[in-house]
Amino acid sequence: MTLTVETARRMVAAAMAHGRDNGMQPLSVVVLDAGGHPLVFERAEGGSPGRFELARGKAYGCLMLGMSGSVLSRRAEAQPHFVQAMNGAFDGRFVAVQGGALIRDATGAVIGALGVTGDSSENDAAAAVAGIEAVGLVAEA
Amino acid sequence: MTLTVETARRMVAAAMAHGRDNGMQPLSVVVLDAGGHPLVFERAEGGSPGRFELARGKAYGCLMLGMSGSVLSRRAEAQPHFVQAMNGAFDGRFVAVQGGALIRDATGAVIGALGVTGDSSENDAAAAVAGIEAVGLVAEA
Amino acid sequence: MTLTVETARRMVAAAMAHGRDNGMQPLSVVVLDAGGHPLVFERAEGGSPGRFELARGKAYGCLMLGMSGSVLSRRAEAQPHFVQAMNGAFDGRFVAVQGGALIRDATGAVIGALGVTGDSSENDAAAAVAGIEAVGLVAEA
Amino acid sequence: MTLTVETARRMVAAAMAHGRDNGMQPLSVVVLDAGGHPLVFERAEGGSPGRFELARGKAYGCLMLGMSGSVLSRRAEAQPHFVQAMNGAFDGRFVAVQGGALIRDATGAVIGALGVTGDSSENDAAAAVAGIEAVGLVAEA
Structure with missing residues (x-):
């Protein structure tokens, strides 16, 4: 299954x-596709640049x-050097904080990921789950 | 005047x-805000990653x-080294091809920019104008 | 359709x-997957580092x-600044020379890309086609 | 002794x-050659991008x-700033986690390195050893 822009837009709106x-x-x-490339992005009124x-x-x-934001976040707490290494390996595109979630289809395949930022990490993660489950x-947050 | 996410969303949909x-x-x-930071992005079905x-x-x-995509494109044709310098100065975020447009309000102030890609540069630019004028x-494309 | 490592390995061997x-x-x-991430790579005896x-x-x-190596190569010849811009936009991972090919399945969907280097650009492109068609x-080279 | 692509391929298959x-x-x-440049890479079915x-x-x-993954990993635990420095020095290509191994020939000379990722760090390291010893x-893992 491949994420469509329409599905991605609905997830963003729901989150x-x-x-x-x-x-x-x-x-x-x-919302990123399965290869990590942006499909849809929105920043709400008042969000910082x-x-x-x-x-x-x-x-x-x-x-x-292939890990949830919660798992990454716990690993970052336990091993600060892990985050350093991942930031290097992925050209700085690596934020190991809750609010990121894998999107899986009914077969369990990862078809993309959704990232939320703006409130506390726990609330960001809850919004990510809400967005994904709405469609x-x-x-996996 | 400041661009709202709602206005940005309508411009994207219109383009x-x-x-x-x-x-x-x-x-x-x-759609980028006046500081160059993304407000809204969408990639249509079938667009490359x-x-x-x-x-x-x-x-x-x-x-x-503070220049239109047409002006930048002509300058790039005339001075290829200009593009090289701008890419260095702006960390690679500089594509001097038609399809980028300044967004001005009624007073003439630049309040953001809109970028379109996917078809020929001329068509991309036409879609950019259509999106901005729709709201x-x-x-300035 | 998704590329498997087995199919990727056979393409590499055939090329x-x-x-x-x-x-x-x-x-x-x-061989890269549809998101641009490596699946299989091999460098033949005597290839430079x-x-x-x-x-x-x-x-x-x-x-x-979403373009073939031939199209990119011709565009690079016509617009040197285009290559500069693309190298910036894609963090230097952009070589607009023949030898790169889109891999499409029977429905026409892009499911990955294959890149060959080592001989003349024309020969590299021929090897890329041979690898893809072998499976x-x-x-689209 | 120099690693051949055939030997590298057999190590990858064995790991x-x-x-x-x-x-x-x-x-x-x-498998990297003695200069750190890729010879062979494979990502198994289901590995994340x-x-x-x-x-x-x-x-x-x-x-x-010139150190094993175990030594690097212990040093990273003890001195997180060490990883930060190495990531800077080597353009982000530095992951100080078990799973990396030096490859030595019978004379003790380093002729390359092998890196494994996908399971726990300890298991990755065991697979690295298995791959190297198979040929x-x-x-030195």
Whole structure:
């Protein structure tokens, strides 16, 4: 299964709506295809300028290593040098903080990743899950 | 005047609709704010993976130098070393090809830039103008 | 359709055999998946050390822009600044020389790219086509 | 002694077979020559897209410093700033995690390095040793 731009747009809208409905800070959301290339990105009113890089870095790290943002985040806490190494290996596109999620289809295949930034890491992750599940796909956040 | 995400989204939709209505190849469109940071991006079904970098590079070059994509493109033809210098100065985010446009408000102030990629450079530029004018703003493409 | 490592390995072997059978210089061959990430690479006996970067740059450029190595090569001849811009946009992973080829399945979908380097550009391109067609896929070189 | 592509290919196959025979996650394996340049790379079915960078980073770090992955990993734990410095010095191609191994010939000379990624660091390192020893060479992992 391949992510369409329409599905990606709906995930972004659902993640941002989740943020608004729960009183979060303005969120920014990116959907990457299975190769890590942007399909859709939006930055909400009031989001700071660097949000694209943050959202992409969260999603990109998940995708390159095939791990959720939670797993990456725990590993970064335990091994700070791991993050250093990954940032080097992936040209700085690696943000090991919650808010990134693998997107899996019904067969379990990774078909992309979604990254959220703007509120606390836990809230970002919850919004990522909301966005992915809103279109009937499986989130690994 | 500051670009809102809603206005940016409408510009992206209008530019992509212009492409579809005129039988163009799948377009990808980015809107950058006045500081050159992404607000909204979409890559149409069938667009090749590298389209974010191309769309951003077109819009970013316009914004950083305050020049339209047509002016940058002519200068690049005349002075290839100019492009080399700009790529160095702006960390590679500089694509001096038509398809990038400054977005001006009614007072003439630059409030952002829009970049289109996917079809011929001339068609990309036409779609950029269509997207900007669809929301009542002024395009310098 | 997704490229398997087994199919990629057979393409690499067939491209390298084509080179040997035709008396070419030692070839190096990479197969990238649809997102531009390496699946299989081999450098033949006697190939110079930088061949991975050359092979990947050829294949990566094709994939990011959805164009064949021949098209990229002609565009580079006509617009030297285009290559400068693309090298910046894609972090130097862009070699606009023949020898890169899109890999399409029977439906026409791009499922990866193959890059060959080592002999003349024309011979590299011929080996790329031989590798892709050996597994029943469609080459756009 | 110089590594041939045939020997490199057999090491990659043996390391990957070791992973499959021991129920490991899908492995990716690279063999670098004595100068740190790729000879052969393969990513197994189901490996995440970023595995080339990880495998190369492990092997490259070993080779550049003449140390095994275990030694590098312990040093990284003790001195996180060491990894930061090495990433800068080697343009990001430095992953100080087990799974990288020096390849020595019978005289003790370093003739290359092999990097494995995909399972736990300890398992990656065991697969690296298996690959190197399968061709009668000496592993320092």
